[in-house]
Amino acid sequence: MTDSTIAHRRPAIFVALLVSVFLLTGCPMQDQHSAAPVLPRFTKLDVFDPHRPTFECKHEVDVNPPITAEAEALFQQGMAVTSYDLWPDDRDNEKAAQRWTEAAVLGHWKAQLNLAGLYLQGLGVPQDADKALELTEDLMRKGVPAAWDNMGAYYMGGVGPLKQDATVAYAFWQKAADMGSMAAQAYLGEKLLGTHDEPPSFWGNRVIGLKMLECGFAQGSGKAAFELGLTLDVVERAYPRALFVLHESVKLGNEDGSRYLFGSFDDGDALGEHRIDKARAKRYQVLANALWRNPDLRFPNLDKVLPLPPADLPKWDGNNQALIDAAKALVIQPARQPTPGSQRSGRARIPQGHVLQPQARAVIVEANTPVPHSGYWQPRLYALHREHEQVWERAQVPQRYEKGETFETVDRSSMGPYAKVAPRTVWHYMGEAVATTIGSHPLVAQGIARSTSMPEPLVRCQGSQPCPRTGVWLASIPKDHSFAARYNRWDRQSYVAHGRAFPDSGDGHLHIEPSTVTWLWLGNANELGFGGVANVSLGHPGAEGTNA
Structure with a gap:
């Protein structure tokens, strides 16, 4: 999770990160292209050290490039049309690619990573692994930790021209974790939690592994929170903190944490003081299923529907969506400003939140004729010659009449002695007032x-x-x-x-x-x-x- 919005969606290559990993040696990354300048993908990195003695927690938000409001709006438009709430066939990857391209030009690093993911998979744009690599390398030059993390995944998957190489992948992940990538911290932290070495499955460096997980958890990583809570439960047997951290992982949108707590309360294991609590288990299960459908969900207000024991559960009628919605975050809808005409009275008042629609064809009638159409009519002069006539007309506002009514006499006294010689008054049809729509957050x-x-x-x-x-x-x-x-x-x-x-x-x-x-x-x-x-x-x- 980032400071301002939902995290970028990572490329599909992350779904199978460790497929076909056969070795992880201590060889340093080779400088595959010695000619200058060296591309970021060929950066010479320190070899991955699973037995490192120290780790300094850094947060990626401290080093990521700032994001402007204009770029964020474009980014969110792309997120909206590719939302997990939409059926796959209803997602508009082409529009997302357009919006994320525009946002990337404005410096939005998350949009650029998402765009790289589209090129990698050929969604909304031609499939182009080289383009995905170039977009990622541009962000690597700008110091974006998530870009270094992604490059590790590209090496693990052997994307495009890159040769699959676990050693290089882990070197990039180590670099990303040290830069502040919460994803890399969560991944490597879990790998170091063993009591002994069994590469590439795990290594025995629990002290550093826990530090990495704590750092990722502090940044809002649900994955880091889950792995930390799991270790606290199974290995450390620090049950109170394990329960708290796993509960927090659900708030941060981790499906595994929610399913784990479902099992704990359903079975009555040590995490819940050996008490079977089917009611709590059911609620975790509902939230886990919601996170499976939409991984972008977050439940910061989880305690509203599912507080930790010994607090009593609020009564629930079994409506799954009500439970999910109540646990979601809230965003403040800005106060609606008065719309034009809403402060007037009488015929001139236009209801708050309504506006007049432009008319395709002008309808003009004389002042002494019956009103032909219900709606708003504005008095004007048949012709304008003098400045005082123009001033008078600018001061007139639309007034609502029903069909068949008679137009009221218009006050022209503000024109002074010229009122009697000014051109005759006519009425222009302005249409009906229609409700405006407020775009949702x-x-x-x-x-x-x-x-x-x-x-x-x-x-x-x-x-x-x-x-x-x-x-x-x-x-x-x-x-x-x-x-x-x-x-x-x-x-x-x-x-x-x-x-x-x-x-x-x-x-x-x-x-x-x-x-x-x-x-x-x-x-x-x-x-x-x-x-x-x-x-x-x-x-x-x-x-x-x-x-x-």
Whole structure:
């Protein structure tokens, strides 16, 4: 997950990364092309060292090129037309390629990686492995960690002119992990968790493996969270933290974590203190199936529908979509600004959110004739000669009349003594008012978030204070904070009950003082049913419910 939007979709080669891996030797990467300049794909790298003694956690958001609002809008348009919520035949890869090309020109690195994936698979563009490599190498030159991670996958798969080489692939993944790639950190971290070496399956360097997984988890990698939680459960037997981390992996969109917790609560193993809890298991299963259908989903408000024990589960009527939607992130729908004419009164008022449609053919009638069409009519002068006549006409506004009514006498007194000699008044038909449509937020259009309006009055508090209201809370830190780029993510939300403490401000990784974090209340608390028992619901921003 990135700081501002859903992560880019990785090329199909990642589906079978380790197929046909027969050896992983200690040979350094060969400089295949000695003539200058050396392409990034032939960068001479340090050999992969599974027994490295140290690892410094870096975050990719700190080094990725900045993304402009214009480029992000184009990127999201491409994401919307290739959403996992669409049937494969309904996805418009050609349009996505166009939008991602435009965004890439504006410096959007995620769009460029997605575009490389389209060229690799021949979706919406001619299949061209060389083009995919060139796009990836351009980002490697710009220092994008994910591009170095992708190059490792290209070597593992033997893409285009590249010879399949596991040694080179792991060298690139090691480089990517050290640069901050959360995907590479998750992948290599899991590989180093063994108690002994069995290459290429795993190596025994658990201390470094756990550090890599912790780093990827801190960046929002659901895969890293799952592998970390799995190790904490099976190997470390640190059950309370293992349960927390696996639960967080579900929030971060990891299907494996959700299925793992389904099995744990369904069987009643040590992770859940040997208690069989079919109700919890069922909810994890529903969310796992949703993530299988749409891997872009995130459930930051999971605690609204599935809090960790010993908290009681809110009642649920079994509607799967309601459970899924309630756990999704919320995006704030901007307040609708007054539309032209909505502040007027009488015949001149145009309802809020409505506009007049341009007429294909002008309809002009005399002032003393019956109204021929229902709709808005604007008074004008038959001809314009003098400046005061032009000033008067610019001040006129459309007025609504029903068919068969008589036009009212128009006030021309503002023209002074020229009113009587000015050309006669005629009425121009402006049409009916039609409702305008508000484009949904890109994340809502992709089915991975819900929109909400901002409750009034605004409720904010610091992370060091107890939660004053039940509901969804959005966290942020000042933009000038050194960790702002890492912390301020679109999905940094939590469902918190009245009187409870807000979540650890840095998830134990970023070391941010709770008083530095501002939490903004978005409402959307579960509704209270009979006896004051909470029921899973979408809630509404301004309703108090359990918010008192």
